[in-house]
Structure formats: structure tokens, C-alpha cells
Amino acid sequence: MGNCFKTPSTDDISLLRGHDNQDGAEQALGPPPPYQERVPVYHPSPNVSRLANQLSEEEQIKIAKRLGLISHLPVGVYDGSSKKGKECVICMNEFILGESLRFLPCMHTYHRDCIDDWLMRSFTCPSCMEPVDAALLSTYETN
């Protein structure tokens, strides 16, 4: 992900609003053309979904930082040891041998894909609501 996302220009919209015919303007502002569907969707905060090319600069930075932080969280493979918990509370499926897991500093474990999807929205543990970055920082400081 680079820092070359285009922020939507407000000028375009003001031009469309200039139409006398309201219906025409409505149509012009309608659903985006289909080619945009391939642009990845990000969630700068929970319940907010935005196409990558519609993110504000601030949101782009937030997402880039978040991606970096997530990559520092340990991952592993489920080896059947029940100490790590048996079920991913996000998808409600039991872990299967060999599945890719991610471990949060609070010791809660999830499927890697499940938790990464959540952490991109909110950097908290779904189970204990512990903020992940605070715990990450404290592990850095002690090391």
C-alpha cells in the first residue's frame, strides 16, 4: 500500500450539483461504475467502510500504521494444545490442526484471518476489550 491514494475532489460534485434538472444530478451521483469494485475496502473505524481511493490522508496513515502493528503480533499454527483455547470466538469454529492462528498480548487466540479483519477496524481484543497497542508497547519497553 503506497501513499498515492487519490482523495476525491469536491469540485466534481459541485459541478454535478450545478444541473438544473434534479433527477439528472441524482443519476449522475448514483452508484459508482463497476470497475471500482476491485478497489480494496478498508475500515478506518468500526462500522465505517471506504474504498481505498476514498480514504482521507489521515485514514491512510492510520491504516498503514495499523498494518505495521498487526504484523508485529505473533502468529503460529494450531498444534492441538488446549492451552491456547479451542475455538475462535469470531467465526465460532473450533481450531483445526495446522490452521494459522494469531496470539494477542492478552493471551487470547484467534484464527489469523478472523482477528486481522477485526484489528483493522478496532485495535482491541474482542474477548477482553484490552487495547492491543498499549500491551504491545509495554512488551517493547520491557524488552
Add this chain to the structure above:
Amino acid sequence: MASMEKRLQKELLALTKDPPAGVKVDSQRICTNLSEWTVDLEGAPESIYEGEKFQLMFKFGSRYPFESPQVMFIGEHIPVHPHVYSNGHICLSILTYDWSPALSAQSVCLSVVSMLSSCKEKKRPPDNAFYVKTCSKNPKKTRWWYHVLLNKVERNSVNMYEEERPCDMK
């Protein structure tokens, strides 16, 4: 999304088999469309809603459980409660900002039941008339303002002009 459907099926099974007190789901009615549930609630014994029957509607979007379900009271009988608007919208933090994918339809039902059970006085939210006139149909679009005061949660809705997350937690 396949994983969401699987989870919803599990949740529905759990809620049908082992529902919290006062909660009833007719899974027959839901089978046709897993993403929309109607749940029957009954006011808990010894609460001010004792014997009253309500209906909750759940709508699960394609991003569930990463995003909260849309939950509101429906039907003729909407509980008169300081956090329930007369259009059925509920001001409950786990339905928006405090949602977590570790929560479920069952935990939402429990929260709503306990919200009703702990109420001492039947009254509408103070801004009911204005809110009902101006709000979106989808309660998730409201920017709710949650207060935690003296360990007692007070909730009010505000209209949607706040930029920051309007959460005043202590």
C-alpha cells in the same frame, strides 16, 4: 459470506436450544432468511415490565460479526423505557461503539433483557419526540452519546453532528 452463515446457524441453534430467560426464537420462521431474525421477549418477573411481550428484530449485515447487527424493537408494543425510543430504536452501547465480534445475538438479548429488568420507571427518553422525527430508519446511523456517571450508565442520543466518537467513558 459462507463463514457468516455458519456462525449465524450456530448462534440460532444455541439461542433456540438454550435461550436466556424471557427470550424465545421461532427458528422455523427464520430458516428462510438467516440474516433477519425476530425474537420474542417477555418482561422479567418482578420487573416493571412483568408479563409484557415485546418483539426484537435483528438484521445481520454481510460484515457480521465484524460489525454489529441492527437491533430494534418492532411491532405494536414498544417498551416504555428511558433508552428505548418510541420507534423501537435502542440506545445501547454494545449495538454500536462497544460491539465486539465476541458478542452474539444471545449476548445482545441478555443485555436488552437486563436493561429492561433494571429499569425503575417507565418513561421515554427526554428527546424522544425530536429524535423520532429526525433519525434515520437504521439505528446504527445515529451517533449515540453514552455517558458513564457514578457507575451508572446514562444514555442519550445526540444528533449526528459530532465529529469525534461521542463517548465519555470514565
